[in-house]
Amino acid sequence: MRTAVLLTLASLLTLSVSPFATAAGSPTEIKWMEWWVNEWGPDNFNRLIANFEKANPDIKINVVDTPYPQMSGKLNAAAAAGENYDVFGTEGSWLPGLRKLGYVENLDPWLAKNKAFADTLLPTTLRKINGDTLSFCLYMIPYQFAYNVDQFAAAGLKPPTNWDEFIAVEKKLRNQGANKYGMSMPLSDGGFALTRYFGFRLAQEGGQLLDTSTGKVTFNSPAGVAAMTWWKNFYQMGLVVPGSFGEDQARMLEYMASGQVASIIDGPFIWSKSKQIDPKIKLAYAPAWRAKTGGYLWSCSGVAMSAKSPNKEAAWKFIEYLYSPATAVTMTKTISLPWATRAAMNSLSGSTDPMLRYIPQFANQDAKANIVLPALPNTGTLFDLFKTTFQDAVSGKKPVGQALDEAAAAWQASIDQSK
Amino acid sequence: MGRSRALAGDPSVARAVGPARPVATRLRRRLPRYMTGYLFVAPVVLYLIATAIYPIMTVIAMGTQDVTAGRWHFVGAAHYALVAHDPVFWNAVWNTSIFTAASVVLQLSLGLVFALLLHEAWFNRAVRNTMRGALILPWVFSTAAAALMWSLLYDPYGLFNYLAVGVLHWAHPIEFLGNPRLALGSIIAVNTWKSYPFYMIALLGALQTIPAELYDSAKVDGAGPWQRFRAITLPQLRGVLVALSTVDLITTFGHVDLVNMLTQGGPGRATETVAFYVYRTALLDGDLAKGAATSTILLVLLTLVTQAYLRVLARRGQQSW
Numbered sequence: 116m117r118t119a120v121l122l123t124l125a126s127l128l129t130l131s132v133s134p135f136a137t138a139a140g141s142p143t144e145i146k147w148m149e150w151w152v153n154e155w156g157p158d159n160f161n162r163l164i165a166n167f168e169k170a171n172p173d174i175k176i177n178v179v180d181t182p183y184p185q186m187s188g189k190l191n192a193a194a195a196a197g198e199n200y201d202v203f204g205t206e207g208s209w210l211p212g213l214r215k216l217g218y219v220e221n222l223d224p225w226l227a228k229n230k231a232f233a234d235t236l237l238p239t240t241l242r243k244i245n246g247d248t249l250s251f252c253l254y255m256i257p258y259q260f261a262y263n264v265d266q267f268a269a270a271g272l273k274p275p276t277n278w279d280e281f282i283a284v285e286k287k288l289r290n291q292g293a294n295k296y297g298m299s300m301p302l303s304d305g306g307f308a309l310t311r312y313f314g315f316r317l318a319q320e321g322g323q324l325l326d327t328s329t330g331k332v333t334f335n336s337p338a339g340v341a342a343m344t345w346w347k348n349f350y351q352m353g354l355v356v357p358g359s360f361g362e363d364q365a366r367m368l369e370y371m372a373s374g375q376v377a378s379i380i381d382g383p384f385i386w387s388k389s390k391q392i393d394p395k396i397k398l399a400y401a402p403a404w405r406a407k408t409g410g411y412l413w414s415c416s417g418v419a420m421s422a423k424s425p426n427k428e429a430a431w432k433f434i435e436y437l438y439s440p441a442t443a444v445t446m447t448k449t450i451s452l453p454w455a456t457r458a459a460m461n462s463l464s465g466s467t468d469p470m471l472r473y474i475p476q477f478a479n480q481d482a483k484a485n486i487v488l489p490a491l492p493n494t495g496t497l498f499d500l501f502k503t504t505f506q507d508a509v510s511g512k513k514p515v516g517q518a519l520d521e522a523a524a525a526w527q528a529s530i531d532q533s534k
Numbered sequence: 535m536g537r538s539r540a541l542a543g544d545p546s547v548a549r550a551v552g553p554a555r556p557v558a559t560r561l562r563r564r565l566p567r568y569m570t571g572y573l574f575v576a577p578v579v580l581y582l583i584a585t586a587i588y589p590i591m592t593v594i595a596m597g598t599q600d601v602t603a604g605r606w607h608f609v610g611a612a613h614y615a616l617v618a619h620d621p622v623f624w625n626a627v628w629n630t631s632i633f634t635a636a637s638v639v640l641q642l643s644l645g646l647v648f649a650l651l652l653h654e655a656w657f658n659r660a661v662r663n664t665m666r667g668a669l670i671l672p673w674v675f676s677t678a679a680a681a682l683m684w685s686l687l688y689d690p691y692g693l694f695n696y697l698a699v700g701v702l703h704w705a706h707p708i709e710f711l712g713n714p715r716l717a718l719g720s721i722i723a724v725n726t727w728k729s730y731p732f733y734m735i736a737l738l739g740a741l742q743t744i745p746a747e748l749y750d751s752a753k754v755d756g757a758g759p760w761q762r763f764r765a766i767t768l769p770q771l772r773g774v775l776v777a778l779s780t781v782d783l784i785t786t787f788g789h790v791d792l793v794n795m796l797t798q799g800g801p802g803r804a805t806e807t808v809a810f811y812v813y814r815t816a817l818l819d820g821d822l823a824k825g826a827a828t829s830t831i832l833l834v835l836l837t838l839v840t841q842a843y844l845r846v847l848a849r850r851g852q853q854s855w
Binding site: 187188190191195209215216217218294302303304356357358359361362363366370375492493496499502503506507 | 602604605699711799800801803813815820
């Protein structure tokens with residue numbers, strides 16, 4: 116009897132030594148909600164998970180892959196209903212709402228515990244709201260002109276190296292008789308119009324979306340007016356596929372992958388997405404452009420941890436793995452997305468990857484003029500406002516200055532109200 | 535075994551238990567008569583409380599609260615005031631009204647026309663049955679599949695624009711979903727195409743219950759097709775039409791799927807409906823409280839519109855509902 120009691124106690128002690136042990140001895144399960152399986156390719160994704168689980172047999176990752184358009188809604192519903200996703204993919208713009216619902220863990224104490232890990236991240240990796248780090252950017256996304264390599268070669272075109280050459284190339288690609296356009300410009304999504312078009316040009320005009328020190332909306336500055344005017348003039352040249360106001364990113368992708376258009380402006384992930392439609396398609400970024408400045412707009416998708424997670428230690432371990440130098444460099448190479456770590460960025464120097472080789476140039480040619488998309492509250496409403504603004508301005512329905520002033524006032528009111 | 539036999543033979547036990555009667559009979563004797571009726575409807579009432587009344591009350595209550603760091607607190611009518619003063623909301627109400635009115639009229643009209651055609655004697659029964667199957671087909675499509683198919687048809691490189699540009703040599707493709715003047719109409723067309731079969735089937739069923747003698751008598755009296763339609767068919771279908779149009783009104787008023795999949799409320803705000811406004815506020819902005827307040831306003835608006843619609847019909851001396 117005594118021996119049995121001692122054996123039982125010893126077994127319990129052994130189990131409790133492992134931080135992720137459960138009562139039954141089965142591995143701790145981490146629920147990871149994200150939208151990247153198709154974007155990264157199922158094989159790459161599964162390998163990522165398998166490597167982690169192999170190195171950490173006491174943790175099992177339960178992947179909840181969710182289509183991107185449903186992510187924000189599902190996360191908010193989960194936060195309201197108390198449903199737990201230990202780790203989740205997030206845009207910076209979703210964080211204010213989730214924080215309001217008490218769903219997002221402050222990652223600063225976790226970083227403080229592991230300074231060596233914190234040092235591997237870039238300053239722009241940390242997504243902060245009111246001074247608290249709520250998520251880490253997983254990869255940094257610049258927006259730049261991307262083109263179909265084979266179509267450009269067939270047409271005898273070289274990738275444009277500046278904005279004027281961009282217009283010249285689009286004019287050459289337009290074939291009225293064949294109902295052919297060089298570029299697709301989806302404008303049904305305000306966030307898309309803000310980042311890919313307006314924000315990109317705004318950075319190159321020397322402007323900013325917000326004054327981060329005062330919280331004032333500044334995109335209606337003279338630089339903003341110049342940026343919007345440029346896009347108005349471009350749009351009215353009739354060089355993009357008609358129906359832009361009702362077109363979304365998925366449709367643009369179909370045009371690109373099916374060869375209907377030969378160029379777009381988007382993030383580096385567009386190549387892996389296009390390859391899912393046409394595995395043979397070859398896309399490349401044009402070299403860095405410069406207008407008044409050489410700034411670029413950057414955004415990022417990232418990961419956060421649930422404040423309601425019962426398995427925070429295991430969740431943190433998984434996050435550390437995602438940002439480890441080995442994972443970052445491997446993923447940057449395999450899926451052509453610049454991981455937001457120092458190791459990944461260093462690995463880009465000398466890269467021959469057609470979507471990655473210019474990224475250090477985008478980041479460094481005029482670092483002060485870069486815009487990093489801030490984590491905004493009420494994103495749905497703000498982006499929707501911007502969609503209307505952009506459409507009104509480029510179609511000439513409203514004067515550019517008036518459209519931007521109205522949007523800036525509405526943005527300011529919405530941001531102030533959320534405080 | 536021996537023990538239970540002994541108990542069964544014990545007269546004191548038999549007295550205590552009493553004669554064996556069905557439970558229903560015993561309940562009927564103990565309960566007042568009206569209570570039996572309540573017991574019968576209780577499952578439905580409980581189901582409605584769980585699936586309708588409780589969620590509605592939760593949404594109404596949520597609209598009077600706000601949340602900070604996961605803690606809810608009472609803010610009264612602040613969200614309602616915010617929504618009521620939002621011009622974007624009233625634009626959505628306007629779009630919803632047009633979308634609903636046009637969809638209901640077109641779906642019922644198209645459903646009625648096809649039902650009448652299918653009700654007629656055809657030269658060949660097999661052809662009629664094939665047509666019936668073909669006309670029901672749009673109803674089989676899921677909303678997502680219908681939206682995808684129509685977005686391809688409406689595409690600048692789609693079939694319609696191939697005909698417009700490639701065959702008719704128009705200078706530019708038609709921007710069905712990209713032109714603010716066309717977008718709402720384009721979505722109404724898809725919604726009509728997707729939903730008319732339901733109304734067609736319901737009306738076809740109703741047409742088959744109209745006694746043929748009525749038409750025979752009318753023919754003997756010299757009534758033409760149009761007179762027979764007006765004097766016999768329409769009055770006989772009145773009840774079904776009122777019921778169908780009310781159901782259609784309610785379902786279309788809260789419609790969000792097609793708008794979300796085809797235009798996301800755009801171009802500009804040309805196709806933004808109230809349901810889409812709620813979706814954006816609650817699920818994209820993460821402002822569940824404001825979304826709940828808007829949902830409550832939508833519920834009140836819908837109740838008022840439905841009541842007004844039924845009263846107008848009743849006042850016209852047709853049929854109270």
